[in-house]
Amino acid sequence: MITEQIRSNIDRIIAKYPRKESALLPALTYVQKASGNNLTKELVREIAKIIGVTDSRAYGVATYYSMFNVDHHVGKYHLQVDTNIPATLMGAVGLFNYLSQKLGIKHGETTPDGLFTLSKVECLASCGTCPVIQVNDVYYELMTPEKVDMLIDSLMQGIMPELPVDYNWGTKCNVLFKNRGIENVKNIEVYKQHGGYQVLKKALGMKPEEIIQEVKTSELRGRGGAGFPTGIKWGFVPKNTGKPIYLICNADEGEPGTFKDRQILAYDPHLLIEGMAISAYTLGCKLAFIYIRGEFGWIAKILEKAIEEAKQDGQLDNVDIVVHQGAGSYICGEETALIESLEGKRGLPRMKPPFPAIAGLYGCPTIVNNVETLASIPFIVDKGGLAFKQWGSPGGYGFKLFGVSGAVNKPGVYECPMGISFKELIEMAGGYKGKIKGVIIGGLSVPILTPEELEKGDGLKMDYESSINYGTSLGSGGVMVISDEFSIPEIAARTIQFYNHESCGQCTPCRMGSGMISALLKKVAEGQGEKGDLEKAIWFCDHIKGNTLCPTGEAYSYPIKTMILKFRDEFERYIKN
Ligand SMILES: Cc1cc2nc3c(=O)[nH]c(=O)nc-3n(C[C@H](O)[C@H](O)[C@H](O)COP(=O)(O)O)c2cc1C
Ligand code: SF4
Ligand code: FES
Numbered sequence: 121m122i123t124e125q126i127r128s129n130i131d132r133i134i135a136k137y138p139r140k141e142s143a144l145l146p147a148l149t150y151v152q153k154a155s156g157n158n159l160t161k162e163l164v165r166e167i168a169k170i171i172g173v174t175d176s177r178a179y180g181v182a183t184y185y186s187m188f189n190v191d192h193h194v195g196k197y198h199l200q201v202d203t204n205i206p207a208t209l210m211g212a213v214g215l216f217n218y219l220s221q222k223l224g225i226k227h228g229e230t231t232p233d234g235l236f237t238l239s240k241v242e243c244l245a246s247c248g249t250c251p252v253i254q255v256n257d258v259y260y261e262l263m264t265p266e267k268v269d270m271l272i273d274s275l276m277q278g279i280m281p282e283l284p285v286d287y288n289w290g291t292k293c294n295v296l297f298k299n300r301g302i303e304n305v306k307n308i309e310v311y312k313q314h315g316g317y318q319v320l321k322k323a324l325g326m327k328p329e330e331i332i333q334e335v336k337t338s339e340l341r342g343r344g345g346a347g348f349p350t351g352i353k354w355g356f357v358p359k360n361t362g363k364p365i366y367l368i369c370n371a372d373e374g375e376p377g378t379f380k381d382r383q384i385l386a387y388d389p390h391l392l393i394e395g396m397a398i399s400a401y402t403l404g405c406k407l408a409f410i411y412i413r414g415e416f417g418w419i420a421k422i423l424e425k426a427i428e429e430a431k432q433d434g435q436l437d438n439v440d441i442v443v444h445q446g447a448g449s450y451i452c453g454e455e456t457a458l459i460e461s462l463e464g465k466r467g468l469p470r471m472k473p474p475f476p477a478i479a480g481l482y483g484c485p486t487i488v489n490n491v492e493t494l495a496s497i498p499f500i501v502d503k504g505g506l507a508f509k510q511w512g513s514p515g516g517y518g519f520k521l522f523g524v525s526g527a528v529n530k531p532g533v534y535e536c537p538m539g540i541s542f543k544e545l546i547e548m549a550g551g552y553k554g555k556i557k558g559v560i561i562g563g564l565s566v567p568i569l570t571p572e573e574l575e576k577g578d579g580l581k582m583d584y585e586s587s588i589n590y591g592t593s594l595g596s597g598g599v600m601v602i603s604d605e606f607s608i609p610e611i612a613a614r615t616i617q618f619y620n621h622e623s624c625g626q627c628t629p630c631r632m633g634s635g636m637i638s639a640l641l642k643k644v645a646e647g648q649g650e651k652g653d654l655e656k657a658i659w660f661c662d663h664i665k666g667n668t669l670c671p672t673g674e675a676y677s678y679p680i681k682t683m684i685l686k687f688r689d690e691f692e693r694y695i696k697n
Contacts, residue, residue, distance in 0.1 A: 288532025562595020
């Protein structure tokens with residue numbers, strides 16, 4: 121039941137948004153938490169009434185997002201083990217089995233005492249520190265069987281233990297990571313002692329057109345995956361429509377293999393806030409949002425605190441920033457699905473055009489940019505667009521964060537000049553661990569490369585052009601290194617299982633196709649494959665590509681097809697004669 125106290129807190133959530141419906145997700149999250157991590161149909165109905173949406177809409181939303189437990193009781197501690205590809209490369213499957221045996225429960229089950237529920241989940245944006253277990257809101261990273269024993273013993277005594285880990289990071293450019301080593305730079309005073317908010321001051325003395333011109337000159341391309349030129353996107357925003365203009369920072373960080381944005385969000389939140397304040401001023405935006413994945417609840421708190429500090433300090437007099445948490449849906453990283461989600465709906469991508477810059481949030485002009493993109497803006501405004509071009513080449517300019525996971529000695533996040541050789545990036549990450557079988561360089565949605573392909577010509581460079589010339593894409597810069605200990609057919613089967621799970625279901629080729637390919641590759645990976653199965657899988661890949669509403673169909677069909685084609689012999693060995 122929703123008490124008076126809960127009701128007044130929901131009213132406070134509603135007050136943050138221009139439209140009430142946007143409060144649906146945060147209200148569901150809040151009530152679930154207040155109700156012992158569980159929701160019921162009755163609670164969903166009550167929330168629907170408060171928010172002013174139909175019961176069916178609220179129920180549709182509550183059952184769309186994987187973090188809501190509607191009429192599915194979970195125990196006091198929900199242990200969620202990520203088993204996506206980077207996690208698998210770092211031993212997560214063995215760890216899940218260990219936990220499963222220790223607790224005597226399987227995926228989706230709860231111990232008879234109601235203390236623990238065990239689930240396999242998808243990538244938690246912690247790929248460099250996998251295996252990771254999320255217990256309720258808390259991440260436990262670099263887990264081992266010994267640490268699992270400690271964790272469970274502690275939870276049985278009712279204590280959430282602290283098991284902190286160190287993150288590997290490095291920088292060759294010292295821009296996005298210039299503050300990474302400064303203790304407590306998330307505190308505004310420390311940030312300001314290191315020059316923080318000076319560029320915002322400078323920007324407020326410039327004309328918005330001048331700033332857009334600098335961003336255009338820099339040729340900065342969006343760091344969320346698609347690589348669209350930021351200055352050009354900003355230039356699409358129509359003027360004098362009489363409608364508000366919104367800016368949304370995409371902090372969904374959902375692409376498996378990607379764990380770079382959280383290094384800014386959690387360690388240098390004011391850098392992002394300063395970048396957003398400059399961008400909002402440039403675009404004429406008075407209200408901005410940070411859409412952050414639901415699993416990053418603890419980072420959302422850091423951001424809210426930093427925003428409050430910035431407000432108190434007078435840095436946000438021109439724009440208000442609201443932190444909005446998602447609730448577990450990979451597709452909500454796609455900008456139009458994200459906008460739907462922020463409007464309190466299921467995260468279903470919209471048909472484009474119209475593009476968000478013309479008609480986005482609430483039908484108003486909206487710019488969606490990735491965390492890293494917005495955090496790059498202060499440098500460009502401070503030093504000028506040309507200074508950004510001191511790094512890179514026409515194939516891609518500036519600095520970029522690369523997350524490297526899998527078979528390397530120092531998995532972590534590295535800030536490098538665009539166009540750095542793949543070889544040098546791997547050296548920064550401590551070099552290969554073992555013999556390498558394949559590499560995926562831009563998050564799970566890009567085609568795999570073999571070690572021989574990486575070496576061709578002058579060797580792969582980490583930029584937009586070179587990656588395309590090598591038959592893949594830079595994507596989000598999430599590099600996954602696969603050693604010869606792993607089977608590509610098994611990796612392919614797990615990859616398509618992820619996309620099938622995440623498909624929003626709007627288009628039949630994506631929904632059905634991912635299910636068909638998943639069934640075929642599962643059969644193959646389990647040694648039950650038959651002659652013709654690989655051709656069928658390739659046929660589906662060919663017929664999905666280009667026939668879906670959002671890029672997701674393409675994002676898996678081509679990578680899966682290249683895995684089959686490039687590792688055909690290995691797949692064939694799994695096929696029964
Ligand atoms: C399925 C899917 C998931 C995506 N996930 C993310 C994400 O987690 N973070 C992100 O910034 N962009 C993501 N994108 C890209 C966004 O749609 C969009 O291009 C980006 O946020 C724009 O910002 P940028 O121009 O600064 O890169 C995703 C795209 C697709 C198709
Ligand atoms: S391609 Fe897939 S994820 Fe994208 S809209 Fe269609 S069904 Fe949804
Ligand atoms: S966090 Fe484990 S796979 Fe990304």
